[in-house]
Amino acid sequence: MTEYYLEDFSLGQQFESASYPVDEASIKGFAAEFDPQPFHLDEAAAKGTLFQGLAASGWNTAAITMKLMVEGPFKPVGGLIGAGIDELSWPQPVRPGDVLTAVTEVLEKRQSKSRPERGIMKIRTTTYNQRREVVQTYVASMVVQTRPQ
Amino acid sequence: MTEYYLEDFSLGQQFESASYPVDEASIKGFAAEFDPQPFHLDEAAAKGTLFQGLAASGWNTAAITMKLMVEGPFKPVGGLIGAGIDELSWPQPVRPGDVLTAVTEVLEKRQSKSRPERGIMKIRTTTYNQRREVVQTYVASMVVQTRPQ
Numbered sequence: 001m002t003e004y005y006l007e008d009f010s011l012g013q014q015f016e017s018a019s020y021p022v023d024e025a026s027i028k029g030f031a032a033e034f035d036p037q038p039f040h041l042d043e044a045a046a047k048g049t050l051f052q053g054l055a056a057s058g059w060n061t062a063a064i065t066m067k068l069m070v071e072g073p074f075k076p077v078g079g080l081i082g083a084g085i086d087e088l089s090w091p092q093p094v095r096p097g098d099v100l101t102a103v104t105e106v107l108e109k110r111q112s113k114s115r116p117e118r119g120i121m122k123i124r125t126t127t128y129n130q131r132r133e134v135v136q137t138y139v140a141s142m143v144v145q146t147r148p149q
Numbered sequence: 150m151t152e153y154y155l156e157d158f159s160l161g162q163q164f165e166s167a168s169y170p171v172d173e174a175s176i177k178g179f180a181a182e183f184d185p186q187p188f189h190l191d192e193a194a195a196k197g198t199l200f201q202g203l204a205a206s207g208w209n210t211a212a213i214t215m216k217l218m219v220e221g222p223f224k225p226v227g228g229l230i231g232a233g234i235d236e237l238s239w240p241q242p243v244r245p246g247d248v249l250t251a252v253t254e255v256l257e258k259r260q261s262k263s264r265p266e267r268g269i270m271k272i273r274t275t276t277y278n279q280r281r282e283v284v285q286t287y288v289a290s291m292v293v294q295t296r297p298q
Binding site for chain 1: 179182183184185186187188198199206207208209211212213215216219220227228229230231232233234235236237238239287292
């Protein structure tokens with residue numbers, strides 16, 4: 001796939017990933033390793049919680065989104081290197097059987113004054129389920145290389 | 150360990166987790182599943198990148214931090230439920246051999262007007278390596294139950 005220097009991206013440009021099916025085993029496996037709370041581990045225990053049923057850890061959704069991005073068409077030269085994240089939220093829970101897709105939009109970009117070989121680009125990445133409901137959104141500042149002069 | 154209602158937390162209160170050793174296999178395993186980029190997967194390939202050596206995915210550090218929090222002394226009644234995250238950044242890379250610890254500080258809290266049985270509490274969670282360098286920091290809005298009247 002095409003790799004992009006900072007100059008090659010345009011504001012408003014959007015990149016849509018392939019899709020990722022989420023199953024009960026992967027939700028529970030991630031939770032057992034990193035977020036061992038009842039609503040991520042056990043269907044029965046999850047019923048009586050705020051989630052009202054088994055739901056993926058938000059960090060699991062964030063990790064799946066990263067995989068979709070790395071394997072998708074949004075390809076800065078040198079890779080996806082995040083400098084920081086803001087406005088990360090999970091408006092809807094991710095459930096077993098959901099199929100996730102991530103869309104990345106270019107919001108802003110600027111070349112570094114002190115290091116002209118790179119710049120910072122702000123993107124919004126939104127993760128959808130199969131009903132096109134938003135399950136996660138964030139704004140990321142990415143380190144992107146500029147085209148060698 | 151003690152569980153806390155919203156009323157039980159005080160501003161400025163800090164909670165420090167146990168520690169988590171990071172090894173090469175866990176960095177590469179997470180990367181293979183969720184962030185398959187050369188600087189997270191292969192020591193030799195990582196040398197020529199911005200990271201100058203193998204480094205954990207930022208989402209791996211975030212997931213490890215969640216595990217430290219879930220198993221640590223910061224225990225709202227009903228569990229750790231994040232409504233959103235801001236100012237997430239990774240000031241230093243996490244390397245094989247690092248040992249991580251997370252410290253959570255209470256920044257703000259307020260009861261919900263529409264749903265008095267819960268509130269939102271802002272916390273800052275900072276993750277340190279064994280040299281007490283910050284490897285990750287964020288501000289989270291947590292949903293926390295109020296004490297039943």
